[in-house]
Amino acid sequence: MSNLQNCWPEPIVRVQELSESGINSIPERYIKPPSDRAGLQNSPGNDTFGAVNIPVIDLLGMAGKAEEEAVGRACREWGFFQVVNHGVSPEVMRAAREGWREFFHLPMELKQPYANSPCTYEGYGSRLGVEKGAVLDWSDYFFLHYLPTSLRDPAKWPSIPPHFRELIAEYSQQVVELSGRLMKVLSRNLGLPEDRLQNAFGGDNIGACLRVNFYPKCPQPDLTLGLSSHSDPGGLTLLLPDENVPGLQVRRGNSWVTVDPVPDAFIVNIGDQMEVLSNGIYRSIEHRVIVNSGKERVSLAFFYNPKSDIPIEPVKELVTEDRPALYPSMTFDEYRLYIRTKGPRGKSQVESLKSPR
Ligand SMILES: O=C(O)CCC(=O)C(=O)O
DSSP states (O other): OTTSOSSOSSOOOOHHHHHHTTOSSOOGGGOOOGGGSOOSOOOTTEETTEEOOOOEEESSSOOHHHHHHHHHHHHHHTSEEEEESOSSOHHHHHHHHHHHHHHHTSOHHHHGGGBOOTTTOOEEESOSOOOTTOOOOSOEEEEEEEESTTTOOGGGSOOOSTTHHHHHHHHHHHHHHHHHHHHHHHHHHTTSOTTHHHHHTTGGGOEEEEEEEEEOOOSOGGGOOSEEEEOOSSSEEEEEOOSSOOOEEEEETTEEEEOOOOTTOEEEEEOHHHHHHTTTSSOOOOEEEOOOSSOOEEEEEEEEEOOTTSEEOOOGGGOOSSSOOOSOOEEHHHHHHHHHHHOOOBTHHHHHHOOOO
């Protein structure tokens, strides 16, 4: 990732500070073009056609074929699902989320030492992308690496609240285990040996990182977004949403479905690398986050990614004469430079790679 510059193109403004300053209109930098704004039409579990929610899958009640079919169908039709009884400790999940909430509420002088740069993105940040003059999102975040261990540096993780670093490591380990289990289910559902996708990701040498998003209250939520529409560049994302405040919207045709979070569930979605490996069978779907004037929101997005320097391409068993390879081979390092440079841009990158059929 050495091609990225060391400094942001403009001074960084913490959205939380803006929000807490008591302004009643948002600076122009955060105002989205009318076509990108959230509007007022959505509420949890509803889209413009009525009550809809992404599939909810109970891993305890299912084994083998049933689990495989439910997960596979969700990844083909929605690219998103919620998973319950997944094996990650609810106590650890809640403690991690509350620990991060506490971190964001620390005084600025305790957070500022973690300020990040676009070179690695690691640390406390307030923008994605380095284009001068870009319209920004209404959120701050903290980004850290968990795997590979050569990139893991707990000294760069928050040391407050007490024992937080150990908790982050415990949470991450449990989420990695769940991700590995889902990778097997996804492989089997494609008719592949269960380790096939994991091996294509680099076996034990995968990447894993955490981005914790903090969406402060916004005085004009209809003019902006907490996170612009994007598809995730990596493999799989396991999102722990705020238990009280909905905000995630998933694209469904021409409308947006606001996800109604199930208590103690993870929201799982397919990323671009998985769409590529599956030769377009699994779909990496655009999503975005809306904000509101009454409540702040915290979410923990855990990204399970391929080893960053190996070629990722459609697995050969899924390439046939009738279904030629839809995407060229590319390393994840090459691929993610796009989002790190331009910021979130819908599905434009993976779509631009697609070969015409
Ligand atoms: O906050 C959310 O609900 C979604 C976050 C997200 O899409 C991301 O971090 O990539």
